[in-house]
Amino acid sequence: MRLKGEHLIVTGGSMGIGEAVVIDGAQEGAKVSFFDIDVARGKALADRLNGEGFQVHFEEADVSKFDPFKAAFDKCVAKFGPVTVACSNAGRNSYADPVEYTEDEWHDFFSLDLKSSWYVAKLCLPEMRKAKKGSIVLISSIHGRMTFPNYFPYAAAKHGLIGLAKNLAVDEGKHGIRFNTVSPGFTLTPLLKSWLDSEPPSRAEAAMAAQPLGRMGEPSEIAKVVNFVLSSEASFMNGADLMVDGGLHSRFAS
Secondary structure (H helix, E strand, O other): OOOOOOEEEEEOOOOHHHHHHHHHHHHOOOEEEEEEOOHHHHHHHHHHHHHOOOOEEEEEOOOOOHHHHHHHHHHHHHHHOOOOEEEEOOOOOOOEOOOOOOHHHHHHHHHHHHHHHHHHHHHHHHHHHHHOOEEEEEEOOHHHOOOOOOEHHHHHHHHHHHHHHHHHHHHHHHHOEEEEEEEEOOEOOHHHHHHHHHOOHHHHHHHHHOOOOOOOEOHHHHHHHHHHHHOHHHOOOOOOEEEEOOOHHHHHHO
16 A cells, blocks of 8 residues: 555556556555546546545546646546646657658657656646655656667657656755656557557567567556655655666667
């Protein structure tokens, strides 16, 4: 029950790592609010967890747009009180050629994968500053430290999240507020599974062969790290980037 008494918000909480953070956060004692554009999955998850005796609230919101995100955020605060811990997880992949990529594609992608994390901070910080405490985790990626050909938008956004968290860790530390990033490697989310299914078998086999632990991660394994970092058990962790990738970065660094 390391999050007992906390109000946790999660963006992109209907599936994958976000869903796992919602479930684990509820099991750790938090009141959990989460946001997504997938209304059917979001409502189903909230109904299931509430039926199991947890306190969970879902709001439909496009977190890449501030006004609708704020409106949904305010409803969650009205229900569960000020947000005390937060996980900015919403995002998607983008593979592109820098010449062919359009300006509209750039703005749409970075509004979700980078700017929405600033929105999380913008919404949460006023009450956290008043309380003189708070913890926010941004979900980055192994691509925030290293990358692969044709991933330039994705790698840029994930590097940006690490820089954003580090700077806010410095700026907000005086208020007792911590910012950190968690950077997963290959994690068996629906998004990754669909990518593996779309690739030739040899590509999927090569991806698996590269894993030092001989397997890919589960969303629940990432969630447990996220909620540990959010909790008071990680009270002196600030400005850190935790690579939860089964050692994949060590393999390619050597």
